[in-house]
Amino acid sequence: MVITVKLFGNLRNYLPERTTVCSAEAADGSTVGDVLDRFGVPRDKPRIILVNSYRSRLEHVLEDGDVVAAFQVLPGG
Amino acid sequence: MTIQITMNEREVEISTGSTLDAVRTSFKPDADLLVLNGHVGDGGESIAEGDEIVLLRRGEVPDAHELESLLVARHTPGIHGKVKASRVGVAGLGGLGSQVAIAMARMGIGRLVLADFDVVVPSNLNRQQYFVDQIGMRKVDALSETLRRVNPYVAIETHDLKLAPGNVHEVFGSCDVLVEAFDRADQKEMLIKTALDRLPDTRIIAASGLAGHEPSETIGIHRVSPRLFVVGDLQTEARPGTGLMAPRVGVAAHTQANLALRLLLGEEE
Numbered sequence: 001m002v003i004t005v006k007l008f009g010n011l012r013n014y015l016p017e018r019t020t021v022c023s024a025e026a027a028d029g030s031t032v033g034d035v036l037d038r039f040g041v042p043r044d045k046p047r048i049i050l051v052n053s054y055r056s057r058l059e060h061v062l063e064d065g066d067v068v069a070a071f072q073v074l075p076g077g
Numbered sequence: 078m079t080i081q082i083t084m085n086e087r088e089v090e091i092s093t094g095s096t097l098d099a100v101r102t103s104f105k106p107d108a109d110l111l112v113l114n115g116h117v118g119d120g121g122e123s124i125a126e127g128d129e130i131v132l133l134r135r136g137e138v139p140d141a142h143e144l145e146s147l148l149v150a151r152h153t154p155g156i157h158g159k160v161k162a163s164r165v166g167v168a169g170l171g172g173l174g175s176q177v178a179i180a181m182a183r184m185g186i187g188r189l190v191l192a193d194f195d196v197v198v199p200s201n202l203n204r205q206q207y208f209v210d211q212i213g214m215r216k217v218d219a220l221s222e223t224l225r226r227v228n229p230y231v232a233i234e235t236h237d238l239k240l241a242p243g244n245v246h247e248v249f250g251s252c253d254v255l256v257e258a259f260d261r262a263d264q265k266e267m268l269i270k271t272a273l274d275r276l277p278d279t280r281i282i283a284a285s286g287l288a289g290h291e292p293s294e295t296i297g298i299h300r301v302s303p304r305l306f307v308v309g310d311l312q313t314e315a316r317p318g319t320g321l322m323a324p325r326v327g328v329a330a331h332t333q334a335n336l337a338l339r340l341l342l343g344e345e346e
Contacts, residue, residue, distance in 0.1 A: 006301075008299045008301065008307065008311050009285070009286060009299065009307075009309075009310065009311020009312050010286075010311055010312045011311075047262070047266050048266065048269055048270065048301070048305075050273075050301060050302050050305070053302035053303060053304065054273075055270060055273040055274055069301050069302065071285065071299065071301060071307060071311055072285070072311065073262045073265045073266045073269070073283075073285050074262060074285045074286045074288075074309070074311065074312075074313070074314035074315075075260060075261055075262040075265075075314050075315045075316070076260060076284075076285075076286070076287050076288040076309075076313075076314055076315035076321055076326075077169060077171050077172055077173045077174070077258055077259050077260040077265070077284055077287070077321075077326070
């Protein structure tokens with residue numbers, strides 16, 4: 001299946017050519033964490049994860065065509 | 078014969094050949110500050126069709142309608158109705174939240190819902206909209222005091238409490254837009270997650286990466302979903318050696334405020 005991965009800010013460093021959006025082939029049954037592992041994203045960095053615009057988590061099992069979005073929450077305000 | 082002029086933002090008709098002093102006598106005899114087309118007058122000026130006159134008494138607080146008219150006169154036409162009908166929540170009244178709240182009050186937002194559990198301490202003054210004489214006050218009280226000096230008629234709802242998953246809906250459930258304005262990352266994360274889960278009809282504007290003095294234009298808007306936006310560079314965190322500075326925090330705060338306005342106007346769907 002094909003998953004769209006959107007990483008924002010400093011997490012873009014883990015995508016090819018620091019793009020924001022990337023497609024990834026994934027085996028059936030893959031989780032959000034499995035897909036992010038393939039890009040080398042440390043598991044403690046993406047603090048907010050959405051799948052198809054709904055809040056999700058690393059253990060969520062993905063389906064073909066899903067869109068994963070993630071970013072790190074940094075202190076300061 | 079009459080001419081039409083604008084007097085304290087209201088269209089009125091006056092006799093041709095009237096002077097500024099005559100207008101004062103007719104509409105506001107106790108006014109001691111006469112402004113004709115943006116310039117202070119002495120009363121002897123002749124008034125022409127289309128002139129704009131503001132008559133004020135120094136130190137007098139305008140009534141709600143008058144102040145609204147005067148403030149709205151400087152807005153882009155057509156936006157006030159939507160802004161006045163809107164509710165904006167601000168979670169955390171520090172460098173971001175205090176400035177967002179002031180911008181909202183100056184815009185004439187319909188209702189401001191403010192939440193913070195903290196008090197004003199001296200270190201806040203480097204970037205937060207508080208004053209020396211407010212040190213020690215609850216932030217919700219200090220900021221409300223300032224907001225009422227800007228606009229005594231804005232509806233302000235304050236919550237002096239620590240936000241947690243169990244009370245976010247109770248505090249912000251009625252808001253059209255919620256501005257996440259915390260300092261600590263764990264609080265930001267809690268609020269964003271809870272709002273995503275519990276406030277399905279509220280748009281969320283979070284902030285992440287606004288420390289230091291990197292170029293202003295690096296403060297961007299990241300549209301994570303139709304309901305979640307993040308303002309900041311998502312890279313520069315506050316940490317030893319990289320502080321929180323008034324200018325860049327202000328850029329982020331007003332980027333949040335402007336985005337809130339655009340969302341309320343339906344311009345960022």
